[in-house]
Amino acid sequence: MLRLLIWARDFAFLLVATMTVLFFLVRLAGDPAIMLAGPDATPAQLDAVRQAYGFDRSLIEQYLIFASHMVRLDFGTSLADGMPALDKVLDTYPASLFLAVMAMALNLAVSIPVGAWLGQERGGAGRRLARGFISVMQGFPGFVLALLLVNLFAVGLEWLPSVGYAGPASWVLPVVSVASFLAPKLIRVVEANTAAAYRSHYVRTAVAIGTGPRTILWRHVMPNALLGATAVVGAEFAFMVTGLVVIETIFAWPGIGWLLVRSTLNLDFPVVQAIVFIIVIAVFLTNLATEAVQMRLDPRLRGPGAAGGANG
Amino acid sequence: MAERLFASGRSWLFLGVLGLCLLALVAGPVLVAHDPALIDLSKRFAAPFTDGHWLGCDQLGRDIAARLLAGLYRSLGTALVATAIAFCIGTALGLLAARSTSLLGAFMRQLTSFTQSFPVFVLAVSVIAIVGSNGFWAVVLTLGLATWPVFARVAYAEGSSLLKREYVLAAEMMQMGTARLLLRHVLPGLIPSLSVLVVFHFADMIIAESALSFLGIGAPLGAPSWGGMLNESRAYMLVAPWMLLAPAGAIILLVVSAHLFGQKLRDATA
Amino acid sequence: MNGPVNDTPILAIRDLQIDAVPAGGAPRRLVDGVSLSVAAGEVLGIVGQSGSGKSLSAFAVARLLPDGVRLAGGSVHLGGQRIDDLDEGRMRALRGGRIGFVFQDPLSSFNPVRTIGSILIESIRRHQRLDAKSARTLAVEMLARMRLPGKDACVDAYPHQLSGGQRQRAMIALALANGPDLLIADEPTTALDPTIQLQILALLKQQTAGRASILITHDLSVAAAICNRIAVMHQGRLVESGPAAQVLTDPQHDYTRSLLRHARLAPAATGEA
Ligand SMILES: Nc1ncnc2c1ncn2[C@@H]1O[C@H](COP(=O)(O)OP(=O)(O)O)[C@@H](O)[C@H]1O
Ligand SMILES: [Mg+2]
Numbered sequence A: 001m002l003r004l005l006i007w008a009r010d011f012a013f014l015l016v017a018t019m020t021v022l023f024f025l026v027r028l029a030g031d032p033a034i035m036l037a038g039p040d041a042t043p044a045q046l047d048a049v050r051q052a053y054g055f056d057r058s059l060i061e062q063y064l065i066f067a068s069h070m071v072r073l074d075f076g077t078s079l080a081d082g083m084p085a086l087d088k089v090l091d092t093y094p095a096s097l098f099l100a101v102m103a104m105a106l107n108l109a110v111s112i113p114v115g116a117w118l119g120q121e122r123g124g125a126g127r128r129l130a131r132g133f134i135s136v137m138q139g140f141p142g143f144v145l146a147l148l149l150v151n152l153f154a155v156g157l158e159w160l161p162s163v164g165y166a167g168p169a170s171w172v173l174p175v176v177s178v179a180s181f182l183a184p185k186l187i188r189v190v191e192a193n194t195a196a197a198y199r200s201h202y203v204r205t206a207v208a209i210g211t212g213p214r215t216i217l218w219r220h221v222m223p224n225a226l227l228g229a230t231a232v233v234g235a236e237f238a239f240m241v242t243g244l245v246v247i248e249t250i251f252a253w254p255g256i257g258w259l260l261v262r263s264t265l266n267l268d269f270p271v272v273q274a275i276v277f278i279i280v281i282a283v284f285l286t287n288l289a290t291e292a293v294q295m296r297l298d299p300r301l302r303g304p305g306a307a308g309g310a311n312g
Numbered sequence B: 001m002a003e004r005l006f007a008s009g010r011s012w013l014f015l016g017v018l019g020l021c022l023l024a025l026v027a028g029p030v031l032v033a034h035d036p037a038l039i040d041l042s043k044r045f046a047a048p049f050t051d052g053h054w055l056g057c058d059q060l061g062r063d064i065a066a067r068l069l070a071g072l073y074r075s076l077g078t079a080l081v082a083t084a085i086a087f088c089i090g091t092a093l094g095l096l097a098a099r100s101t102s103l104l105g106a107f108m109r110q111l112t113s114f115t116q117s118f119p120v121f122v123l124a125v126s127v128i129a130i131v132g133s134n135g136f137w138a139v140v141l142t143l144g145l146a147t148w149p150v151f152a153r154v155a156y157a158e159g160s161s162l163l164k165r166e167y168v169l170a171a172e173m174m175q176m177g178t179a180r181l182l183l184r185h186v187l188p189g190l191i192p193s194l195s196v197l198v199v200f201h202f203a204d205m206i207i208a209e210s211a212l213s214f215l216g217i218g219a220p221l222g223a224p225s226w227g228g229m230l231n232e233s234r235a236y237m238l239v240a241p242w243m244l245l246a247p248a249g250a251i252i253l254l255v256v257s258a259h260l261f262g263q264k265l266r267d268a269t270a
Numbered sequence C: 001m002n003g004p005v006n007d008t009p010i011l012a013i014r015d016l017q018i019d020a021v022p023a024g025g026a027p028r029r030l031v032d033g034v035s036l037s038v039a040a041g042e043v044l045g046i047v048g049q050s051g052s053g054k055s056l057s058a059f060a061v062a063r064l065l066p067d068g069v070r071l072a073g074g075s076v077h078l079g080g081q082r083i084d085d086l087d088e089g090r091m092r093a094l095r096g097g098r099i100g101f102v103f104q105d106p107l108s109s110f111n112p113v114r115t116i117g118s119i120l121i122e123s124i125r126r127h128q129r130l131d132a133k134s135a136r137t138l139a140v141e142m143l144a145r146m147r148l149p150g151k152d153a154c155v156d157a158y159p160h161q162l163s164g165g166q167r168q169r170a171m172i173a174l175a176l177a178n179g180p181d182l183l184i185a186d187e188p189t190t191a192l193d194p195t196i197q198l199q200i201l202a203l204l205k206q207q208t209a210g211r212a213s214i215l216i217t218h219d220l221s222v223a224a225a226i227c228n229r230i231a232v233m234h235q236g237r238l239v240e241s242g243p244a245a246q247v248l249t250d251p252q253h254d255y256t257r258s259l260l261r262h263a264r265l266a267p268a269a270t271g272e273a
Helices: A002-029 A032-037 A043-053 A059-071 A085-120 A125-138 A142-156 A168-198 A201-208 A213-241 A245-250 A256-265 A269-297 B009-031 B064-099 B102-117 B120-131 B135-147 B149-163 B166-173 B178-214 B226-236 B242-269 C054-060 C088-094 C116-127 C132-145 C164-176 C194-207 C220-226 C244-249 C254-262
Strands: C011-020 C028-038 C043-047 C069-078 C099-102 C182-186 C212-217 C229-234 C237-243
Touching (some): A002 A059, A002 A269, A002 B102, A032 A043, A059 A269, A085 A125, A085 A168, A085 A213, A085 A245, A085 A269, A125 A168, A125 B242, A142 A168, A142 A245, A142 B226, A142 B242, A168 A201, A168 A213, A168 A245, A201 A213, A201 C116, A213 A269, A245 A256, A245 B178, A256 A269, A269 B102, B009 B064, B009 B242, B064 B102, B064 B149, B064 B178, B064 B226, B064 B242, B120 B135, B120 B178, B135 B178, B149 B178, B166 B178, B178 B226, B178 B242, B226 B242, C011 C054, C028 C043, C028 C069, C028 C212, C028 C229, C043 C220, C054 C069, C054 C182, C099 C164, C116 C132, C116 C164, C194 C220, C212 C220, C220 C244, C229 C244, C229 C254, C237 C244, C237 C254
Parallel strands (some): C028 C237, C043 C212, C043 C229, C099 C182, C182 C212
Antiparallel strands (some): C011 C028, C229 C237
């Protein structure tokens, strides 16, 4: 209960701080009236626009209005098309979450078996080759890889569409690009945890009671190895929910990252503010979910149970 | 440590690539006798190795090798300065938080999570708009301000454990000032892990700079940057794949070799 | 508990050699020419300072050697049958079946994300044909017999929920779950508080009745408390072995004498309690 209160306090602080900094930052960044009225507008037209949108009031005044509206989840309307800003964001977020979930699924499907395989033994030509490959991939810039994949599979071989969000074929390249950026790190963590588990005393105990290699892998080693990997999975997911700006731009993926680029460059304040608001919530929820999963998986985090007294 | 570090080819690869970069910085203008901004429509999409254009020309007939070299200045400069800023802010705040009361520590955590969920892109665009036309310093500032928690976390964690060591406690007993205590007795102990972090961060900053310029942030329109070159190449992938491959290869070579060096450095200091 | 009960020993180790085989280096001998035997009803104490090869020698019995260490020579017989050359499947049937192990650190030796009972049940079902329900009943019974508290004797507790002494009791229950002929306890009390040590020793002493047991310790007073025979190891070699009373009162080897000088033996401990 106390934990929940602390969480709520931290979250409220984070949200208020972020939105406040953002508000003044974007106001200092440019004058949206020029955007709205067009480049050829006369000073009189600009003033009219400013008055219509309330940009003529003092910054503090504007901030108070903004804050009082934000409390009611009212972020105003997009300066670009007049749609409610929050609706615009909520319409595009599913595409981003879809990409994040698919990429994470592929990442897990590859990283867990490969990491477990690598962690089982040190030697062997196959393992050494795989480790070298992963070392290189670990430093590989994700968006450059995405461009190369597009060049090869979409432009060169014409196997897959290069852009868009229209059916499974168009999902392949974005998902593979993101997953191959995430996977090397997770593979390394699963590998290290698996190797550590195999060296552990509790696996020696399992061997000493006659347990076979399969049961040791699935019931003794992997639960611990995966438990140690949940923090990385959570961090990778938190990173993705902030919007994959470059990847979405490359693939014209109609998600929040793509919307963020367009709205920021167009000084569409209401939409930018709504996006950041949603991102802060999403990151916070992801961290919360990660902790909840760890709590479920790790009995030690659930605290001492009702079992037994303290006397030997 | 140095022996272990250079026992394998990987470290040499990075130093080789770094040497190559330095050589390109110094001798580049001699090797590439072209103007990166010179537009020559008669040379549109000239293939590599034609007319002294080693890496070919782009859609406006500009020499790609020359643009790559000009982009190298921007990339290296941005990465080095941004890493330095992040290092200084992060290490200082991390150590101070390790040293001081729980209140500052809590504030640090808040600041860190704030910095993590704030979109770098919005920050970059706003800072550029505020700082003005000079995109270079805006990007450097943005990247430094957005990424310092990486250093803060390590400095905080390791600094806290170092501060509990006996020799530090002894120094504390002698009423050494906080700044001197941290600089003389704690910081030296952090050098191994921080230097590994610096190498990885440098690589990340190269990627971040090219990602921002790919999105059109930072480098002024038409100015040569690796990310900008990648962006321009997208429309001509079929006719002039070298427009993509040259900057992609440059980024990959620099970043991957730095990463491999960082991994070696980590193993050697572990 | 005086002397061997049976003529043919349960365990006979002859001329054991164990090597360290580092990844890129020459093998290094860790244990050299160790021969031991333990009869039913007998408790053999292996003593010697840390690093003298006690654990490796004992683990070699069930081929439980860590990575990078291998059995280089010698033979192991269990109940008259040679077992060091058994295939993995048959060896697995012996581990936890006819040979039970108790390890030094009971916290790290239990899987942190599994309940005590689930490990016990895994062992029971591996070696006895029991359905899940009766395996659980047996597990509770074993734990209760080791005096773990509660109605179901902590069967559903996670290791971190138990005290150090309780964990070691659970570890002993695990070692004995399938009624082994041979019990090997590697420094079973080293990680525990002194008062708890005595309780665990008493429990072990009670449970060793009727089987062959090996108790490894670097503490002569522990060996003196419950062993019938004592073997002394030094730098990978066996330097002396014999009836406990004889080794403790009339040591033949200098190393044993120096061990004795440093041990704080209660006067009664040298006799048989
Ligand atoms: N996995 C291993 N690799 C290499 N050497 C080992 C390994 N395990 C133990 N040794 C060495 O073998 C010797 C005997 O170890 P051990 O049997 O554990 O001693 P103890 O008598 O304390 O139980 C020690 O010198 C130790 O360093
Ligand atoms: Mg030992």
